Amino acid sequence: MDEFSFIKSIKQQFYRQSTLVKGIGDDAAVFRQPFSDIVTSVDTFVENIHFRKDTMKPFHVGYRALTANISDIAAMGATPAFYLVSIVIPTTWCDAEIDDVFRGMHTLASNYKMDLIGGDTVSGSELTISITVIGYARKGSICYRHNARDGDIVFATGTLGDSQAGYYILTNPGDYMDADYYIRSHQMPEPQVNFASYFHHFSRVAINDISDGIGNEAAEICAESNVSMILEDEQIPISDNYHQFLPELQYKWKYFGGEDFQLLGTISANDWPKLKKVADSIHIRLTRIGRVFTEDNQHNVYLKKNGRKYLLPKKGYTHLK
Numbered sequence: 668m669d670e671f672s673f674i675k676s677i678k679q680q681f682y683r684q685s686t687l688v689k690g691i692g693d694d695a696a697v698f699r700q701p702f703s704d705i706v707t708s709v710d711t712f713v714e715n716i717h718f719r720k721d722t723m724k725p726f727h728v729g730y731r732a733l734t735a736n737i738s739d740i741a742a743m744g745a746t747p748a749f750y751l752v753s754i755v756i757p758t759t760w761c762d763a764e765i766d767d768v769f770r771g772m773h774t775l776a777s778n779y780k781m782d783l784i785g786g787d788t789v790s791g792s793e794l795t796i797s798i799t800v801i802g803y804a805r806k807g808s809i810c811y812r813h814n815a816r817d818g819d820i821v822f823a824t825g826t827l828g829d830s831q832a833g834y835y836i837l838t839n840p841g842d843y844m845d846a847d848y849y850i851r852s853h854q855m856p857e858p859q860v861n862f863a864s865y866f867h868h869f870s871r872v873a874i875n876d877i878s879d880g881i882g883n884e885a886a887e888i889c890a891e892s893n894v895s896m897i898l899e900d901e902q903i904p905i906s907d908n909y910h911q912f913l914p915e916l917q918y919k920w921k922y923f924g925g926e927d928f929q930l931l932g933t934i935s936a937n938d939w940p941k942l943k944k945v946a947d948s949i950h951i952r953l954t955r956i957g958r959v960f961t962e963d964n965q966h967n968v969y970l971k972k973n974g975r976k977y978l979l980p981k982k983g984y985t986h987l988k
């Protein structure tokens with residue numbers, strides 16, 4: 668397929684966002700927004716670094732790449748509206764596969780009323796997808812990492828370690844309980860956009876999305892807020908059949924596995940019961956996993972396990988090491 672017909676094939680039939688003035692089809696896209704703060708981020712997804720063709724179908728590659736981007740917008744307490752896709756296509760990927768990559772993105776995007784408004788298409792040696800997402804937030808209501816304060820409650824949504832468990836099942840075939848659930852958590856994780864849309868009701872929430880594992884994410888909040896945290900091992904939310912995996916794998920995945928795209932956050936002890944109520948009302952699992960403190964004058968993350976206190980290392984996945 669030539670570039671022209673390719674772009675025609677990925678262009679939406681209609682747009683959902685009323686603020687859009689011009690989508691695909693000119694030198695740049697245009698949208699108009701007088702009332703909100705505009706939130707934007709970019710993320711890149713590379714074959715054999717972020718995903719492998721044997722554990723993800725092309726549809727999942729697209730779905731999963733856009734999830735990571737939307738999740739960053741949710742982690743600011745914002746709502747995603749637009750995305751732009753820059754894609755490098757190698758000859759090892761056929762037209763039907765690339766079509767499926769975009770179908771994966773379109774499927775997720777339509778769930779959140781997002782529009783694809785532009786991008787760039789080039790050929791190259793490795794499938795690389797770089798997505799820019801644009802979202803909106805109420806003025807002044809962004810959930811910065813620097814928002815944590817002494818005495819706050821630390822919370823997490825969903826359950827942790829499931830994406831890595833799914834990857835493990837895909838690469839170590841065998842008999843597992845809830846295999847489909849874990850595989851889906853790896854291939855089609857859901858960004859926490861709905862829950863994030865309620866944060867503006869609270870005066871101060873710090874949020875990080877769990878892309879690298881809570882070891883890293885908690886450390887980033889602590890560094891930006893100049894606080895420490897203590898997490899309780901028994902409180903870390905895990906799925907019903909998580910105990911079927913070896914204890915060292917359970918530990919590794921839930922603290923350092925990442926890619927669950929759940930949210931880790933802090934909120935004042937006063938506001939915690941109200942946040943919990945919100946989560947219950949929209950059927951989001953929300954767990955109190957620790958607290959923020961400043962007595963040690965550090966910005967460390969501690970883990971309380973079997974009555975003892977450890978420093979939790981930040982060994983999530985880091986590039987360019």
Ligand code: ADP
Binds near residue numbers: 677690
């Ligand atoms: P230009 O030559 O002006 O850079 P292109 O021919 O690259 O324009 O793109 C034409 C239109 O198609 C633009 O609106 C651009 O944003 C859009 N487009 C190109 N590639 C993609 C893509 N991978 N995803 C979404 N939109 C794309």
Ligand code: MG
Binds near residue numbers: 693694
């Ligand atoms: Mg141009």
